[in-house]
Amino acid sequence: MIGLLADVVGRVSDQATTSTTTIPVPCSISSGGAKITSVCSDTNSLHISVAYRSILPVLVLVIGALALLAISAVLPKRSRPGLYALLTVAIGGLALIASVWQWSDIGNINAHVPAGAQAALNYRLAHQLTIGQQVFYDRFSVLFMALVSVATILGAMTTDSYLRREGLDGVEAYVLMLMAGTGAMLMAASAGLIMLFLGLEIMSISLYVMAAYHRRRTQSGEAGLKYFVLGAFSSAIFLYGVALVYGATGSTQFLEMANFLGANSLSHNGILLAGMALLIVGLGFKVAAVPFHFWTPDVYQGSPTPFAGYMAAVAKAAGFAGLLRVLDMGLSTQQANWRPAIWLMAVLTLLVGSVMAIAQRDLKRMLAYSSISQAGYVLVGLQAASSTGTAGALFYLFTYTFIIMGTFAIISIIQGRGEARNDLGAVRGLAKRRPLLAAVLLVFLLAQAGVPFTTGFLAKFYVIQAAVQSGQYVLAIIAMLSAAIAAFFYLRVALLMYGTEGEAVAGAPGVSGGAGVSGGAGAGDGSILAGLQPIPSLDGATATATLLDPPAVDEKVRLPVAVALGICAAFTIAAGLSSPMIDFARHATTLFNLK
Amino acid sequence: MTVPGAWYLVLAAVLFGLGATGLLIRRNVLVMFMCVELMLNAVNLTFVTFARLLDDVGGQVSVLFVLVVAAAEVVVGLAIIVAMFRRRAAATADDIHVLRG
Numbered sequence: 001m002i003g004l005l006a007d008v009v010g011r012v013s014d015q016a017t018t019s020t021t022t023i024p025v026p027c028s029i030s031s032g033g034a035k036i037t038s039v040c041s042d043t044n045s046l047h048i049s050v051a052y053r054s055i056l057p058v059l060v061l062v063i064g065a066l067a068l069l070a071i072s073a074v075l076p077k078r079s080r081p082g083l084y085a086l087l088t089v090a091i092g093g094l095a096l097i098a099s100v101w102q103w104s105d106i107g108n109i110n111a112h113v114p115a116g117a118q119a120a121l122n123y124r125l126a127h128q129l130t131i132g133q134q135v136f137y138d139r140f141s142v143l144f145m146a147l148v149s150v151a152t153i154l155g156a157m158t159t160d161s162y163l164r165r166e167g168l169d170g171v172e173a174y175v176l177m178l179m180a181g182t183g184a185m186l187m188a189a190s191a192g193l194i195m196l197f198l199g200l201e202i203m204s205i206s207l208y209v210m211a212a213y214h215r216r217r218t219q220s221g222e223a224g225l226k227y228f229v230l231g232a233f234s235s236a237i238f239l240y241g242v243a244l245v246y247g248a249t250g251s252t253q254f255l256e257m258a259n260f261l262g263a264n265s266l267s268h269n270g271i272l273l274a275g276m277a278l279l280i281v282g283l284g285f286k287v288a289a290v291p292f293h294f295w296t297p298d299v300y301q302g303s304p305t306p307f308a309g310y311m312a313a314v315a316k317a318a319g320f321a322g323l324l325r326v327l328d329m330g331l332s333t334q335q336a337n338w339r340p341a342i343w344l345m346a347v348l349t350l351l352v353g354s355v356m357a358i359a360q361r362d363l364k365r366m367l368a369y370s371s372i373s374q375a376g377y378v379l380v381g382l383q384a385a386s387s388t389g390t391a392g393a394l395f396y397l398f399t400y401t402f403i404i405m406g407t408f409a410i411i412s413i414i415q416g417r418g419e420a421r422n423d424l425g426a427v428r429g430l431a432k433r434r435p436l437l438a439a440v441l442l443v444f445l446l447a448q449a450g451v452p453f454t455t456g457f458l459a460k461f462y463v464i465q466a467a468v469q470s471g472q473y474v475l476a477i478i479a480m481l482s483a484a485i486a487a488f489f490y491l492r493v494a495l496l497m498y499g500t501e502g503e504a505v506a507g508a509p510g511v512s513g514g515a516g517v518s519g520g521a522g523a524g525d526g527s528i529l530a531g532l533q534p535i536p537s538l539d540g541a542t543a544t545a546t547l548l549d550p551p552a553v554d555e556k557v558r559l560p561v562a563v564a565l566g567i568c569a570a571f572t573i574a575a576g577l578s579s580p581m582i583d584f585a586r587h588a589t590t591l592f593n594l595k
Numbered sequence: 596m597t598v599p600g601a602w603y604l605v606l607a608a609v610l611f612g613l614g615a616t617g618l619l620i621r622r623n624v625l626v627m628f629m630c631v632e633l634m635l636n637a638v639n640l641t642f643v644t645f646a647r648l649l650d651d652v653g654g655q656v657s658v659l660f661v662l663v664v665a666a667a668e669v670v671v672g673l674a675i676i677v678a679m680f681r682r683r684a685a686a687t688a689d690d691i692h693v694l695r696g
Contacts, residue, residue, distance in 0.1 A: 194657050194660055197660070197664070201664045201667070205668060205671050208671055208672075209675070218693050219693050222679070222693050224675050225624070225676065226691065226694070229618070229624070229627055229631075232668055233615075233631060233634075235668075236611075236614070236615075236631055236635050236638065237615075239661060240637070240638045242638075243641040243642050246645055246653070246654060247645035247648070251653065252657065297694075298695070301694055
């Protein structure tokens with residue numbers, strides 16, 4: 001599809017030299033065979049017109065982050081608890097309003113597309129490839145900007161009470177969150193590999209610090225260090241892929257790459273294939289696709305809980321935005337080469353994520369594997385390489401943001417001060433202690449399991465539908481199987497929350513008889529925990545006894561967290577009933593299917 | 596005597612491989628960190644070589660971006676390492692073993 005686009009662009013740029021059209025033509029795109037020069041006439045005049053409206057939410061976040069730093073320098077330390085969170089929510093809200101405005105602005109651009117394929121293309125490139133041709137101004141970008149804005153709002157709401165409980169309150173967390181959001185937005189909007197790399201690094205460097213944010217917890221520093229070393233490793237791999245693809249195609253711009261590959265068939269495509277593989281590996285690390293997922297459980301477990309939610313939502317979404325841009329736009333002509341690789345990654349990610357999650361006893365670790373498995377569904381949508389698949393993947397990422405941030409927010413409440421209780425036992429009897437909280441967590445768990453009347457079901461439905469439409473029946477069946485496996489560990493948590501002792505024993509197949517017996521008098525209750533947490537039989541009784549103590553944590557839900565949870569749950573149910581979201585997602589793929 | 600461009604590409608690939616191998620087998624976090632730098636510089640060499648071969652300025656400009664980002668990464672990375680190993684004798688990755696499962 002982009003190949004066709006490329007041909008047309010080639011013709012347009014040839015004609016542009018003779019015709020007197022007033023629309024600026026991207027001069028660096030030349031027809032196949034000829035040497036591609038990146039220096040074009042309008043950049044030679046040292047004047048690059050910057051269409052600020054195409055990066056409005058990014059500007060809001062950057063300026064907001066700097067303003068927060070300035071304000072914190074002026075105000076006395078700890079003057080107003082919660083002030084920074086409030087300001088961050090306001091900044092996120094402004095960014096969300098800006099992206100909504102952008103959406104309608106692009107509607108205006110779309111409304112004035114002239115008739116005729118060539119003129120329409122000319123018009124689109126002039127209006128939607130902005131800022132020195134580095135940024136796409138399409139609804140795909142805008143949808144991700146809205147996603148990041150929403151995640152920043154929810155993140156600030158849930159972070160505040162966590163930081164105050166842990167005695168870490170300060171402006172840095174919010175500034176880092178805003179900067180990470182900036183990078184994610186730039187990744188989604190990138191029109192070239194260098195822009196993509198810059199966005200990736202802006203996001204990743206902020207996330208490394210966020211992972212290591214909890215000064216007094218050893219796990220947090222360790223998570224930060226692991227994330228940093230493996231993140232830097234994957235960035236280097238990604239960058240080598242950029243260099244090789246640049247060498248093979250002569251450009252780092254997606255449209256020029258597609259143009260070149262559409263017009264020329266390479267006699268030796270080894271460099272291109274190697275570069276493509278390295279790009280997939282580098283971005284695969286960022287989205288935590290198997291087999292590049294090793295860092296995920298450690299980092300999610302060690303990071304401060306609300307930040308883990310932010311990572312799971314934003315870093316994953318931005319990584320997938322990058323993959324979609326690179327594979328579906330830049331390398332769309334190489335589908336035959338990358339689709340099998342993505343197919344294999346999708347299968348591995350789906351199965352390994354679900355199966356490994358069953359074996360986990362730590363809530364955050366379990367959610368990390370669960371989020372790996374969820375990434376598999378997005379890969380199914382990506383693998384379809386169709387506008388249906390892309391729309392399904394976008395829908396999945398957008399709805400998953402609400403689900404996963406809500407889930408991590410609840411975990412940060414029930415884990416108690418100092419993240420004392422992260423094991424599965426912490427949710428036991430939650431329905432009795434906190435019925436409403438348990439109900440909300442149940443909604444999120446059911447949504448992740450893909451139960452109908454939640455967004456999780458629709459999201460899985462759309463990506464599997466895309467797989468079936470592209471003839472990938474095996475992949476569709478594996479995706480459904482994986483959902484069945486995953487339902488087991490989501491429902492296990494639900495049973496722990498709601499079950500009376502007897503029901504829970506019957507419903508927890510992980511119970512091991514021997515450990516249950518060693519649990520002694522509290523066998524009915526203890527066997528669940530013993531089954532989940534293998535205890536050496538000698539000190540089984542004491543260990544079970546300590547586990548059976550009701551969690552002595554303050555499970556008070558502060559107002560901002562309650563509001564955030566309400567938003568997440570309401571969206572998960574409401575958008576699951578009848579969803580205009582999928583229409584938004586379909587609108588967002590306009591630049592992908594210029595057939 | 597002119598050196599063919601392919602030699603530079605091979606040299607870069609070897610450097611990149613050395614960096615990647617070093618990162619995977621060395622236990623000292625600072626050395627692992629230097630291996631990442633080696634990989635990034637191998638990428639820079641690749642960029643410059645391709646820029647020369649293609650007679651295109653884009654690759655050379657990319658190198659500047661990579662250098663700046665690498666510098667930023669060094670700052671954050673060293674800060675995390677210092678925070679992590681302030682109370683320990685040696686900065687080895689073997690000490691990082693709390694998180695596992």
